[in-house]
């Protein structure tokens with residue numbers, strides 16, 4: 200293992216290249232811009248292609264083309280830029296081109312967008328939310344693996360803090376096991392053979408090699424996402440066995456919460472934390488188990504309440520569920536606002552522990 | 558003028574492209590309307606690809622329009638991408654497979670309306686792809702509405718008394734626009750309204766693919782095609798209507814050719 204000091208975006212670029220990224224097309228938007236800048240420099244040097252797309256729509260469709268040709272491809276942006284890509288993200292789910300999308304988000308107002316999506320059809324998007332840079336490196340590489348394994352779009356949901364802080368990490372290639380051959384890739388060689396290949400959302404196939412047609416094709420894809428939901432849930436938890444209070448948080452917020460919970464434990468509070476690593480599939484059963492003995496579940500997220508929907512869906516009315524986050528933004532560079540602060544989080548937790556309603 | 562009722566699909570069984578089937582078609586039974594110009598244009602493209610020896614070295618990217626139905630008939634590795642985005646999708650493919658002939662098939666609605674940014678930027682980048690535009694001046698697939706390429710005076714379902722500049726602005730001549738950008742290598746406007754024009758289309762499509770093989774930049778062949786259904790005219794009236802409407806606004810011919818650089822002579 201060799202550690203190198205990197206700015207977050209650069210480490211993610213390195214990790215993507217180590218994972219075999221060959222094509223990237225992006226459009227500047229802070230804090231995703233630096234990823235584009237690093238890849239513009241590094242990707243050609245490693246034999247790949249990086250294009251400064253004219254729009255996010257163009258960028259994501261280019262990446263889908265490169266993926267259809269059988270190469271590891273990605274695009275990236277944040278917020279409204281990701282919104283522009285929704286049609287294509289859904290399309291890549293339905294036409295089964297493996298696509299990795301980096302959302303270096305500004306804060307945490309992207310949860311619904313990442314987990315519900317805004318494209319058309321019965322599709323889901325695997326969404327990986329790292330808590331820090333070492334995990335971001337790992338999940339970046341995992342994203343390419345999962346995209347190829349299932350032929351689905353995968354979102355890596357980072358944030359400003361991840362993108363712009365410097366950390367020593369090992370960006371070397373991770374091995375996640377064997378993958379099926381890309382016997383579907385468009386390489387142009389099967390023209391006139393009577394068995395030429397096709398990538399198409401409708402699943403109707405060709406005259407000689409008919410596909411199942413849209414209903415069956417889309418139903419199969421929905422079943423595939425059901426399988427992914429069962430097998431790919433990832434999470435991290437701590438001190439939950441005897442916890443009266445479990446704090447749920449994702450991404451960088453999860454790391455802050457973990458720190459605060461450690462601290463409060465040291466002072467004798469029966470408190471634990473739970474962090475979904477895959478926002479979709481949401482680790483609902485694990486959360487249910489982790490909160491089995493708790494009296495209350497607190498949800499910390501830097502938005503007006505998005506992940507709390509998934510928490511409530513799984514915890515239901517067995518425990519009290521309370522938001523302790525909120526909209527939090529500033530224009531000082533990291534955009535995280537006053538809430539992403541251990542002292543504030545700690546105080547908010549303590550306030551609810553002492554609160555009369557609980 | 559006889560108006561055709563388009564509330565129901567026409568009764569006729571699907572027609573053959575022609576008696577002779579190019580080897581890059583899996584079947585000549587297509588579902589397009591009688592008198593449609595698109596199957597004729599597509600057949601020309603496939604024949605050229607075969608003639609140039611690219612049959613086992615080409616990838617097609619189709620847009621959304623009636624021609625999209627050919628995704629099931631082309632015996633070519635192909636994808637039907639999102640509406641308007643074919644030049645972007647083709648860019649990703651071509652950059653990964655620079656030695657493969659990559660071509661797009663789009664209509665005027667697909668290219669000039671939804672995908673204007675994609676075709677212009679792909680041209681500006683000098684992407685080494687060949688773009689085929691089937692221009693019938695309407696959204697044929699959705700039933701004959703006005704596109705950015707519909708000509709002044711043209712009756713469509715949402716310009717029922719004819720397109721006027723006051724209400725709808727002016728048509729975009731995409732071929733000239735693409736030719737004006739430095740990244741284009743070859744641009745021509747052709748038609749399939751008679752045998753001579755089809756022969757000319759074949760020559761232009763051939764040059765377009767040759768410029769790609771030579772690595773000269775983006776090539777575009779706009780082919781004016783009949784859409785009797787979308788124009789509300791009888792199938793046999795399509796060819797005359799084409800030349801009276803689109804043909805008068807969009808002159809046929811080669812617009813730009815950055816011919817192959819002469820081979821360097823050994824010293």
Ligand SMILES: Cc1ncc(C[n+]2csc(CCOP(=O)(O)OP(=O)(O)O)c2C)c(N)n1
Pocket residue numbers: 595620621622623624640663664665666667668691693695696697698699704
């Ligand atoms: C995003 C999106 N918007 C609208 C449509 C509906 N649609 C399908 S085909 C088409 C236009 C076809 O026009 P053109 O490209 O000129 O092809 P033609 O049918 O005339 O050959 C449209 C608007 C779509 N498929 N996707």
Ligand code: SF4
Pocket residue numbers: 588589590591592593594595623693697698783784785786787
């Ligand atoms: S609507 Fe027009 S373009 Fe579409 S198949 Fe019919 S004639 Fe051809």
Ligand SMILES: [Mg+2]
Pocket residue numbers: 622664665666691692693694695696697704
């Ligand atoms: Mg049209």
